[in-house]
Amino acid sequence: PIGDAMIQAKRDLDATGLSRLHLLVVTDGENNRGYTPGSVASALARQPEAMRASLYFVAFDIAAERFKAVREVGGLVLAAASEADLNQTFDYLLTGKILAEQPAVPER
Secondary structure, eight states: OHHHHHHHHHHHHHHHTOSSOEEEEEESSOOOSSSOHHHHHHHHHTSOGGGOOEEEEEEESSOGGGGHHHHHTTOEEEEEOSHHHHHHHHHHHIIIIISOOOOOOOOO
């Protein structure tokens, strides 16, 4: 139930009160019941910008194309076929997307 887990994760994120929200989904299988990842991603994309979480989807050892509906609504879908790929993907997401530093604000 990938979509159901996405809904719960978004609820948990909302409860933090943080202003920058990131939802990272890692899956090695197809959604077999509950809400589809595409329908949940679509609902998340329609939220007001201030409430919207950035969505990152890692398809581990499964074709990323299965999650094209997530990509179509603005989610970043990446494939990883091995442990090394998975580590590189996490490094990219964490350093390049999630933990990317904001530009320094000049002191006045």
